[in-house]
Amino acid sequence: MSAVPQERRVVTAIPGPKSQELQARRTAAVAGGVGSVLPVFTTRAGGGIVEDVDGNRLIDFGSGIAVTSVGASAEAVVRRATAQLQDFTHTCFMVTPYEGYVEVCEQLAELTPGDHAKKSALFNSGAEAVENAVKIARAYTKRTAVVVFDHGYHGRTNLTMGMTAKNMPYKHGFGPFAPEIYRVPVAYGYRWPTGAENAGAEASAQAIDMITKQIGAENVAAIIIEPVLGEGGFIEPAKGFLPAISKFATDNGIVFVADEIQSGFCRTGQWFACEDEGVVPDLITTAKGIAGGLPLAAVTGRAEIMDAPHAGGLGGTYGGNPVACAAALGAIETMKELDLNGKAKRIEEVMKGRLAAMAEKHDVIGDIRGRGAMIAIELVVSGTKDGDKTPNAAAAAALAKACHQEGLLVLTCGTYGNVLRFLPPLVIGEDLLNEGLDIIENAFAGI
Missing domain, CATH: 3.40.640.10 (Type I PLP-dependent aspartate aminotransferase-like (Major domain))
Incomplete structure (x- = not known):
C-alpha cells in the first residue's frame, strides 16, 4: 500500500504558490523547449495520487505517460x-x-x-x-x-x-x-x-x-x-x-x-x-x-x-x-x-461504462475507445450537423484544464489534438477512479 494518502485534496489554486515559485526558477534554468502538461511540482506519488509542494493531492490519470503502472512508489x-x-x-x-x-x-x-x-x-x-x-x-x-x-x-x-x-x-x-x-x-x-x-x-x-x-x-x-x-x-x-x-x-x-x-x-x-x-x-x-x-x-x-x-x-x-x-x-x-491484467480489465469496464453514459448526454464525444487502462475519448464539433467528425481540439484543451483545476491529472493526445487519454495506474483504487470520472463528467457541463 502506498505511503501517500489515497484521497484527493485541493488546498490551493492549481498550480499553487510554491509551485509557481519553482516554475519561476525553472523558467530561468530549464530550456524552454522542455514542456510540462501541468506545472505542479511533485513531492510524493504513489497508488493513484500525485502530491505537490503545496500539499495538493491530484488523482493520477496519466501514470507519467503509462510508466508508473504499478504505482510511482511500488514496494x-x-x-x-x-x-x-x-x-x-x-x-x-x-x-x-x-x-x-x-x-x-x-x-x-x-x-x-x-x-x-x-x-x-x-x-x-x-x-x-x-x-x-x-x-x-x-x-x-x-x-x-x-x-x-x-x-x-x-x-x-x-x-x-x-x-x-x-x-x-x-x-x-x-x-x-x-x-x-x-x-x-x-x-x-x-x-x-x-x-x-x-x-x-x-x-x-x-x-x-x-x-x-x-x-x-x-x-x-x-x-x-x-x-x-x-x-x-x-x-x-x-x-x-x-x-x-x-x-x-x-x-x-x-x-x-x-x-x-x-x-x-x-x-x-x-x-x-x-x-x-x-x-x-x-x-x-x-x-x-x-x-x-x-x-x-x-x-x-x-x-x-x-x-x-x-x-x-x-x-x-x-x-x-x-x-x-x-x-x-x-x-x-x-x-x-496483483494480477494487474485483471485490474486493467476492471478499469476498462468502469471507465467505458461511465464514459458511454456521458456520451449519451454530450454529443461532443465522438468516439470512446481503447482497452484496459488505455482509454480515450475523441472530441468533435457538436451542435452542427449529425455525424460531424470535425476534430475539436479546443474542447479537449478546455476539459483538461477544468480537470486540472479540480485536482485530476489528465493528458491530451491525437494527431488533431482532440483526444483526452486516460492512463491511470493499474493499482488505482476504484473509489479514486470513480471520483476522477465524476470530475470529468462535471467538466463536460462547463464547456
Missing part, C-alpha cells in the same frame, strides 16, 4: 532498486556484466508472445529501443527500407522523429530526417471513409499495395507499428488489420516489429496488446511500464534475428543499468502478484 520496485543501489550503481554491461540484466532478458523471453527461442537487448528509452530494432532488422535482412503508419509515434531522436507521423511538437524545425522511411495508411476505424466495419480489410489492402508498388517488398527491412497507437490518439487498428500486415511481412521476409512501448506490460489488460488478435511479432520494443519509473527499454525477438548484428554492434553505456533492471524485476513481480 517491490523500491525494495529491489534500493538493494541494488547499495551493491553497485553501474559497471556497464559491456564491460563487466551482472545477473540482473540477464534475469530481465529471461523474463522478457517468458512474457512476450510466441513460443520460439527469444533473446533481448536492453537500452534506456523507447526511442532507443525503436532505433535498435531498425538496426537489428537491417542487419538481419540486409535491406534498408522501414515502413511505418499514419498517426504513429516512435520517439524524438532523428530516426524516430522521421518515423513519427505528427509534426507539432515533435518534428517541426528539426529536419532533415533519416532517409528510407515510408508511411502507409492505418485502419483508423472512427475516421475510415467507408466505415469502421471496412477499415481492417481496406486499410491493409491499401498499405500492402503501397509497399509493393512504391517501395518493393524485397527492399523492406522492417514494418513497425504500435498495436494500439498511442500519441496518435489511442487508435485501435480495426480488426484484421494487424494480422494481415503481419502475414504480409512474414510472406516477404520482412521483420514485423510491434512497438509496445506505451501499450505493453498489462496496460491493455494483456501483457502485450498484440496478443488481442494473436499476432506474434518478430521483434517487440518495450519501455515505459517495464521498470516502475526507472529508465529501461528493451528489444526482444526471435533469437536468429536478435543475433544478426555483429558483437559490439548493440549496446550503450547505460543500457540495462543494474538499478533499472532491479526495478524492472520488482515491477514484473508486482504485475504478477
Whole structure:
C-alpha cells in the first residue's frame, strides 16, 4: 500500500504558490523547449495520487505517460532498486556484466508472445529501443527500407522523429530526417471513409499495395507499428488489420516489429496488446511500464534475428543499468502478484461504462475507445450537423484544464489534438477512479 494518502485534496489554486515559485526558477534554468502538461511540482506519488509542494493531492490519470503502472512508489520496485543501489550503481554491461540484466532478458523471453527461442537487448528509452530494432532488422535482412503508419509515434531522436507521423511538437524545425522511411495508411476505424466495419480489410489492402508498388517488398527491412497507437490518439487498428500486415511481412521476409512501448506490460489488460488478435511479432520494443519509473527499454525477438548484428554492434553505456533492471524485476513481480491484467480489465469496464453514459448526454464525444487502462475519448464539433467528425481540439484543451483545476491529472493526445487519454495506474483504487470520472463528467457541463 502506498505511503501517500489515497484521497484527493485541493488546498490551493492549481498550480499553487510554491509551485509557481519553482516554475519561476525553472523558467530561468530549464530550456524552454522542455514542456510540462501541468506545472505542479511533485513531492510524493504513489497508488493513484500525485502530491505537490503545496500539499495538493491530484488523482493520477496519466501514470507519467503509462510508466508508473504499478504505482510511482511500488514496494517491490523500491525494495529491489534500493538493494541494488547499495551493491553497485553501474559497471556497464559491456564491460563487466551482472545477473540482473540477464534475469530481465529471461523474463522478457517468458512474457512476450510466441513460443520460439527469444533473446533481448536492453537500452534506456523507447526511442532507443525503436532505433535498435531498425538496426537489428537491417542487419538481419540486409535491406534498408522501414515502413511505418499514419498517426504513429516512435520517439524524438532523428530516426524516430522521421518515423513519427505528427509534426507539432515533435518534428517541426528539426529536419532533415533519416532517409528510407515510408508511411502507409492505418485502419483508423472512427475516421475510415467507408466505415469502421471496412477499415481492417481496406486499410491493409491499401498499405500492402503501397509497399509493393512504391517501395518493393524485397527492399523492406522492417514494418513497425504500435498495436494500439498511442500519441496518435489511442487508435485501435480495426480488426484484421494487424494480422494481415503481419502475414504480409512474414510472406516477404520482412521483420514485423510491434512497438509496445506505451501499450505493453498489462496496460491493455494483456501483457502485450498484440496478443488481442494473436499476432506474434518478430521483434517487440518495450519501455515505459517495464521498470516502475526507472529508465529501461528493451528489444526482444526471435533469437536468429536478435543475433544478426555483429558483437559490439548493440549496446550503450547505460543500457540495462543494474538499478533499472532491479526495478524492472520488482515491477514484473508486482504485475504478477496483483494480477494487474485483471485490474486493467476492471478499469476498462468502469471507465467505458461511465464514459458511454456521458456520451449519451454530450454529443461532443465522438468516439470512446481503447482497452484496459488505455482509454480515450475523441472530441468533435457538436451542435452542427449529425455525424460531424470535425476534430475539436479546443474542447479537449478546455476539459483538461477544468480537470486540472479540480485536482485530476489528465493528458491530451491525437494527431488533431482532440483526444483526452486516460492512463491511470493499474493499482488505482476504484473509489479514486470513480471520483476522477465524476470530475470529468462535471467538466463536460462547463464547456
